[in-house]
Amino acid sequence: MRRLVYCIASTIDGFIAGPDGADPSGADGFWPVPGDYVSHVIENYPEILPAPARRAMGVTDLGTHFDTVVEGRNSYSLGLDAGIVDAFPHLRHLVFSRTLGANESVEVIPDDPVATVRSLKRESGKDIWLVGGATIAGALYSEIDRLIVKLAPITIGAGIPLFAAGFEPAHWGLTDVHRIDSGALFLTYDRA
Numbered sequence: 001m002r003r004l005v006y007c008i009a010s011t012i013d014g015f016i017a018g019p020d021g022a023d024p025s026g027a028d029g030f031w032p033v034p035g036d037y038v039s040h041v042i043e044n045y046p047e048i049l050p051a052p053a054r055r056a057m058g059v060t061d062l063g064t065h066f067d068t069v070v071e072g073r074n075s076y077s078l079g080l081d082a083g084i085v086d087a088f089p090h091l092r093h094l095v096f097s098r099t100l101g102a103n104e105s106v107e108v109i110p111d112d113p114v115a116t117v118r119s120l121k122r123e124s125g126k127d128i129w130l131v132g133g134a135t136i137a138g139a140l141y142s143e144i145d146r147l148i149v150k151l152a153p154i155t156i157g158a159g160i161p162l163f164a165a166g167f168e169p170a171h172w173g174l175t176d177v178h179r180i181d182s183g184a185l186f187l188t189y190d191r192a
Contacts, residue, residue: 002121003145005066006130006137007048008162010149015159016132023078031152034182044178044186045148048129050079050087062090066129068120070113072136073097076106091129094120096136117143138165146190147172153183 009024009031010016017024024031038057041049047063054060069091076095079087086093086105093106096113109116117140120128130140137144141163149162172189179185 002068002123002125003127004070004117004121004130004140004143005127005146005148006132006140006144007045007066007148008130008132008137008150009152010162011152011154011156011159013155013157014162015156016134016162017160018156019159021074021133021160023082026082030154030156032154032182034180034184036180036182037150037184040178040180040186047088047091048131050084051089052084052087054090065127066091067126068092068094068128069131070094070096070117070120070128070136070140071131072133072139073100074135075131075133076100088131096139113139114143134160134162134164138163141165141168141170144191146188149185149187149189151185151187 008016018030023029025033042057042059045063045065046059046061047066049059069088073095094109095106096109098110100108102108113136130137130144171192173192174187175190176188177185
């Protein structure tokens with residue numbers, strides 16, 4: 001059975017974006033993206049690179065982890081605001097939204113995300129990547145099988161949390177740690 005994997009960058013204090021929700025690694029962002037970080041992603045998770053970055057760096061590897069990406073409307077809007085209708089055309093791309101109209105580039109899903117993800121898990125294929133953001137991660141909290149936290153060596157004090165969910169303790173087992181020289185950690189946890 002396929003897994004839902006929340007692969008997300010986080011600050012040490014547990015935020016995935018600043019209070020305004022803007023792209024933290026964008027032109028006006030606060031998130032450092034050093035060369036060794038990019039190299040590690042290209043080598044290990046090339047499928048999570050958005051299409052413009054893939055083109056700019058000559059990345060053609062489809063990757064081995066994911067063939068499907070799901071995200072919420074707020075996360076998807078970051079790409080739309082940059083003029084990118086489908087940041088991940090190399091993956092099956094689903095966007096959960098009750099307000100977004102039909103789109104030829106991505107599958108807009110106005111229905112229950114939990115039921116949709118459960119159905120996707122029963123299909124054959126690679127794992128399903130949950131790109132974010134916090135609201136959809138909170139809605140799918142019980143369905144997340146694996147966390148890959150790309151932990152940046154920064155704190156910001158306030159912002160968009162890893163999950164926008166109620167109090168619901170879950171236990172996770174650490175299955176892999178990779179440290180890159182510039183200080184980021186790639187932490188992999190499986191639901192216990």
